[in-house]
Amino acid sequence: QVDLVGHSLGGIVSVLYAAAFPERVHRLVMIDSIGPISRKPDEVIEQMRKSIIKRMTGSGKAVVYPDIELAAKAREGGMIPLSPEAARMLVARSMKSSGEGFVWQTDPRLRHPSMMMMDEAQVSACLKKVVTPTRFLRATQGLLASRPELDSRLDAIANLDVVAVPGGHHCHLDGDVEPVIDAVRGFLDDAE
Numbered sequence: 001q002v003d004l005v006g007h008s009l010g011g012i013v014s015v016l017y018a019a020a021f022p023e024r025v026h027r028l029v030m031i032d033s034i035g036p037i038s039r040k041p042d043e044v045i046e047q048m049r050k051s052i053i054k055r056m057t058g059s060g061k062a063v064v065y066p067d068i069e070l071a072a073k074a075r076e077g078g079m080i081p082l083s084p085e086a087a088r089m090l091v092a093r094s095m096k097s098s099g100e101g102f103v104w105q106t107d108p109r110l111r112h113p114s115m116m117m118m119d120e121a122q123v124s125a126c127l128k129k130v131v132t133p134t135r136f137l138r139a140t141q142g143l144l145a146s147r148p149e150l151d152s153r154l155d156a157i158a159n160l161d162v163v164a165v166p167g168g169h170h171c172h173l174d175g176d177v178e179p180v181i182d183a184v185r186g187f188l189d190d191a192e
Contacts, residue, residue: 001026032142059108127156
């Protein structure tokens with residue numbers, strides 16, 4: 001058995017794995033993440049269309065940054081903004097040198113639209129299969145802070161503990177990270 005700690009997409013993958021293979025997961029921690037993004041059933045075909053078009057057209061040419069500092073500055077102002085310190089930390093471990101500068105080393109297909117997405121009833125059915133002791137770190141200014149489906153998702157996981165932590169989506173990386181560290185360590189250490 002393993003302990004899984006996942007943030008965002010990592011939390012989504014971890015909770016689905018815990019649902020599918022409960023015998024293999026000892027403890028589960030999700031940081032500003034509690035199940036897959038869902039779509040309404042009548043949006044399935046449009047989602048599939050977007051995904052197929054993106055797969056056919058590809059990701060385009062990678063952006064090349066002349067240096068790490070310029071890449072960090074660009075990441076600060078991304079879709080989910082980061083402090084300069086957090087952006088530098090993220091960029092330093094997520095970029096690789098190319099002939100002309102630095103590029104992201106992550107697979108660009110990770111940002112492609114998913115081919116199929118579950119509706120909220122399917123997500124709930126998955127979450128109900130999680131029997132592993134689970135902790136959800138709810139970032140007070142995170143992406144999930146005001147999602148209407150959150151309460152039903154919280155009710156779906158039988159053995160769930162919720163801890164509010166300060167900060168936004170990157171609460172584990174940006175700002176006061178001590179409450180996140182304490183909440184993760186405390187939960188995992190209790191199991192020993």
